[in-house]
Amino acid sequence: MPHVHxxxxxxxxxxxxxxxxxxxxxxxxxxxxxxxxLDHGIRVVDFRHEQSAGHAAEGWAxxxxxPGIALVTAGPGVTDAVTAAANAMRGGTPMILIGxxxxxxxxxxxSLQEMDHVTLLRSITKWSxxxxxxxxxxxxxxxxxxxxxxxxxxxxxxxxxxxxxxNMERTEDLHWxxxxxxxxxxxxxxxxVLRAADLLSRAxxxxxxxxxxxxxxxxxxAIGEFVERYDLPTFLNGGARGALRPDDPxxxxxxRNKALGAADVIVVFGTPWDFRLNYGNDIPPKTAxxxxxxxxxxxxxxxxxxxxxxxxxxxxMRQLAEAGRRAGNDWVATVRGFEDARLAKMQAxxxxxxxxxxxxxxxxxxxxxxPRDSTVVCDGGDIVGTAAKVVDVWSPGHWMDPGPLxxxxxxxxxxxxxxxxxxxxxxxxIYGDGSFGLNGMEYEAAARQKIAFVGVMGNDGxxxxxxxxxxQLFGHERAPATGLEFTRYDLMVEALGxxxxxxxxxxxxxxxxxxxxxxxxPALVNVRIGSSAFREGAISV
Numbered sequence: 001m002p003h004v005h006x007x008x009x010x011x012x013x014x015x016x017x018x019x020x021x022x023x024x025x026x027x028x029x030x031x032x033x034x035x036x037x038l039d040h041g042i043r044v045v046d047f048r049h050e051q052s053a054g055h056a057a058e059g060w061a062x063x064x065x066x067p068g069i070a071l072v073t074a075g076p077g078v079t080d081a082v083t084a085a086a087n088a089m090r091g092g093t094p095m096i097l098i099g100x101x102x103x104x105x106x107x108x109x110x111s112l113q114e115m116d117h118v119t120l121l122r123s124i125t126k127w128s129x130x131x132x133x134x135x136x137x138x139x140x141x142x143x144x145x146x147x148x149x150x151x152x153x154x155x156x157x158x159x160x161x162x163x164x165x166x167n168m169e170r171t172e173d174l175h176w177x178x179x180x181x182x183x184x185x186x187x188x189x190x191x192x193v194l195r196a197a198d199l200l201s202r203a204x205x206x207x208x209x210x211x212x213x214x215x216x217x218x219x220x221x222a223i224g225e226f227v228e229r230y231d232l233p234t235f236l237n238g239g240a241r242g243a244l245r246p247d248d249p250x251x252x253x254x255x256r257n258k259a260l261g262a263a264d265v266i267v268v269f270g271t272p273w274d275f276r277l278n279y280g281n282d283i284p285p286k287t288a289x290x291x292x293x294x295x296x297x298x299x300x301x302x303x304x305x306x307x308x309x310x311x312x313x314x315x316x317m318r319q320l321a322e323a324g325r326r327a328g329n330d331w332v333a334t335v336r337g338f339e340d341a342r343l344a345k346m347q348a349x350x351x352x353x354x355x356x357x358x359x360x361x362x363x364x365x366x367x368x369x370x371p372r373d374s375t376v377v378c379d380g381g382d383i384v385g386t387a388a389k390v391v392d393v394w395s396p397g398h399w400m401d402p403g404p405l406x407x408x409x410x411x412x413x414x415x416x417x418x419x420x421x422x423x424x425x426x427x428x429x430i431y432g433d434g435s436f437g438l439n440g441m442e443y444e445a446a447a448r449q450k451i452a453f454v455g456v457m458g459n460d461g462x463x464x465x466x467x468x469x470x471x472q473l474f475g476h477e478r479a480p481a482t483g484l485e486f487t488r489y490d491l492m493v494e495a496l497g498x499x500x501x502x503x504x505x506x507x508x509x510x511x512x513x514x515x516x517x518x519x520x521x522p523a524l525v526n527v528r529i530g531s532s533a534f535r536e537g538a539i540s541v
Contacts, residue, residue, distance in 0.1 A: 006134040006165040007032025008039060009174070010098070013141035015040040016176075019069055021420055023056035023413075025049065025080075027073020029100020029113070032165040034071075045420065045449060048441045050077050052413045054084020055439075057095045058155075059410070059417030062239060062400050063375065065216065067094040067148050068417065074100040075113025078120070078159075083407060085155045086124040091238070091403030092212060094153040096144050097121070101130070103163040121157040128157040134167040138176045146181035152294045153216050185218060185312035186294070188319055196267070196290045196307040197324030203265035203288075205331050206232040209256075210313070211271020212239035212403070213294055215396060219314030226317035230326040233259055233335040237271050241399035246392040254389055255338035262334075263287055267320075270294065270313040273302040274404055292316045349532060350390070356530035357506045359383055362458050363390035365509035366430070373425045375418040378402065379411025380432025381465030382535050383458030387430050409438030412522075415453040416446055426517060431457040431524070432464075436489055446522035447497030454516045455493075455524040456509075460531070461486045468536065490526040499523035 004012075010033045014022070021043045024030070034044050047053045050072045057068030072081045078099040088095045099121075102111030121128040127147045131140045137160075144156045188196075200206055208227065214220055216239075223243050227234050227250045235256045236243050244251040252259065260266060260283060267290040273280035280303025283289070291298075291305035292313055299308035309316050349360035363386050370376070372394045378384040378401040393399040400414045411429040419427045436457060446453065467482035490500030499519035501512040509527060516523035 002171050003168040004171060005032050005035075005168050006137055006160070007034070008036035009134065009137040009169070010141065010160070010165070011036025011040050011042060013138055014042060014069060017145055018066070021045055021060060022069040022071055023047065023053040023060070023417070024071040025053050025073070025077065027077050027100055029073045029077075029102070029162050030071050030098070030160070030165070033098065043420075045416065047413070047445050049439060050080035051083050051409065052439050052442050052445075054081040054095075054097060055087070055410045055413030056417045057097070058084060058088045058091070058093045059377075059400060059414035060421060061093050061095055062215070062414070063397055063418040063421040065397065067096055067145060070095065070097045072097065072099050073113065074102060074117070075115055077113070078115075078117045082120065082124065085121060085157065087403060087405045087407040087410070088155040089124045089126070090405040092153050092216075093155070093403075094148040094216075095155040096148055097125070097155055097157045099157060099159050100165075101159050101161040104161045105163065117157070117159050124155070125157045126154040130159040130161070131164055134164050135169050135174060137164070138174060142177040142180040150181060152213075183218065185315055186310065187315045188292070188309040188311045192307055192309050193316070193319045193323055196309060197320050199265050199288050199290060199307065200230050200232075200267060200320065201324040201326050203230075203232075203326060204329065205263045206230060206265040206267065206326065207259050207263040208232050208234040208267050208269065209237060209271060209277075210234060210240040210243060210269045211237045213270025214243055214313040215239035217312050217314030219312065219318050220396065222314045222318035222321060225321045229321045229324070231328045231332060232326070233332055235259070237276065238401060238403060239397075239399070240270075242393040242396040245394055249336075250332060252335060252339050254342040255335060257282060258338045259335050265290065268292065269316070272298050276404065279303070346389070346534070349534060353506060354530060355505050356460075356528045357503070357509070359386045359458060359460075359529050359532045360390065360534055361506045362509065362527055362529050363387040365506060366428075366456050366513070367391045369510050369513040370428055371426055374398065375400065375415075375422065375425060375427045377411055377414040377418065377427065377429040379408060379414075379429055380435045380458065381408070381463065382468070383432050383460070383529070384430050385465070385535055386532070387458075391430070408432075408435035411435065411455065412439055412442035412446060412453075415455070416442070416451045419451050419453050427453040429453060429455040431455050433457055433459040433461065433484055433487065433489065434463040440489065440492065441496070443493050443498045443522050443524070444496040452520050452522055454513065455522075456513060457489060457524060457526045458529045459486060459489070459526055460529050465535070486528055488526065490524050493522070493524040497521070501525040503527040
């Protein structure tokens with residue numbers, strides 16, 4: 001009668017789900033799970049901060065479309081991972097966070113790192129619960145995957161007390177759930193689909209906005225047929241970047257506000273009317289809105305919807321494509337004119353030879369240096385907002401920004417997860433010098449575990465996205481906490497086992513990136529940049 005400990009049961013459940021990597025910072029409460037992972041060949045990837053381990057679990061999900069797994073110890077291990085859970089919750093990313101806890105028989109007595117994790121995590125996860133006993137681990141793991149992946153994706157938290165992980169169970173006494181979650185997704189109400197298709201078919205100036213929920217759809221290939229059937233300009237947001245190739249004639253990114261302001265019908269897929277869209281306030285009252293979302297509470301929030309469709313983005317695209325067609329006109333060409341005009345205004349700065357480097361020239365050189373199969377990770381404020389208008393993404397799942405919570409410090413975690421998911425493809429991180437300071441020590445973890453990526457930093461010696469408005473409001477003499485030094489972070493990366501480059505002129509950027517890629521190490525190209533008016537007026541609150 002073979003016996004197995006609780007940690008092995010956790011690993012058995014992960015193996016059953018096809019999990020190949022878990023992300024962690026070591027702790028005594030969770031070491032039995034490591035032991036089980038080794039039995040199944042699941043790679044244990046460790047970090048220097050639990051926040052980074054949590055971000056890596058989210059990064060894995062965003063690179064693969066499958067839930068990421070983070071393992072953290074009790075007390076500060078869990079509290080350090082709170083930011084990662086909150087980011088995944090706001091961004092709708094499936095992630096399972098497993099946290100340790102002291103033995104149940106010491107509950108309430110003050111065991112090492114004991115605290116009420118479950119209550120803490122409840123408001124920032126889809127489900128937060130304690131596993132009550134060892135033999136229930138298979139059941140609770142099945143519930144965790146079901147809750148994380150169905151409906152609107154999101155994080156779940158499982159607290160596992162030390163005795164639950166250490167106790168032994170006879171394998172023949174265990175019940176393993178089967179068929180415990182569905183791969184099916186929700187489609188739209190047929191009558192509402194017909195109303196939406198009619199609006200789009202009769203539209204003169206339609207526009208589509210596609211958000212992150214597209215990435216989680218099993219029908220995401222339907223986007224091509226949808227945009228062709230209705231011949232409409234399409235803007236991609238968050239995890240939907242890469243859904244259309246940059247050379248697709250209906251893909252746009254520079255003129256969104258102008259296109260939305262001129263549209264007579266707007267269809268929004270899987271993204272809310274939040275700060276990124278000014279809460280819908282810029283949309284004329286007479287513009288018809290079709291809103292698609294997995295969460296019915298999102299539809300009509302901040303901006304009313306003429307037609308609300310509750311369901312999966314990709315499936316709704318397919319249903320709409322089958323239900324109607326729009327006769328072509330010159331609208332796409334008109335929006336292309338908007339796009340070209342905006343690009344023309346950027347050209348002078350994109351080709352500037354100024355020293356320090358102009359942020360738009362930085363972005364142009366970076367875009368030119370990236371191979372088409374690159375994954376692009378964003379970890380910064382102002383420089384990321386600039387580069388996002390220039391850097392191309394050619395494939396789905398290859399753009400990773402922090403999401404609507406705006407969490408900085410995700411860079412090395414997302415990059416390491418993406419590289420592990422796609423080891424033969426390059427991974428880049430676009431860094432601000434401010435954001436680098438949050439989790440820069442993860443270069444040691446990446447170097448030690450031989451996980452190579454290239455960070456390219458726009459170093460302007462400030463938290464510029466905040467500082468710009470601060471100086472405008474209060475003046476240079478009353479602007480504390482937003483100034484930084486032009487620090488040689490590249491030397492820090494070298495000391496941690498990586499490859500570092502320092503760049504001061506625009507002609508040096510491309511060769512430095514090429515050397516960083518060729519190094520085969522986690523690398524940082526530290527580019528000193530100057531100021532630009534390109535981002536004036538950008539939202540920082």
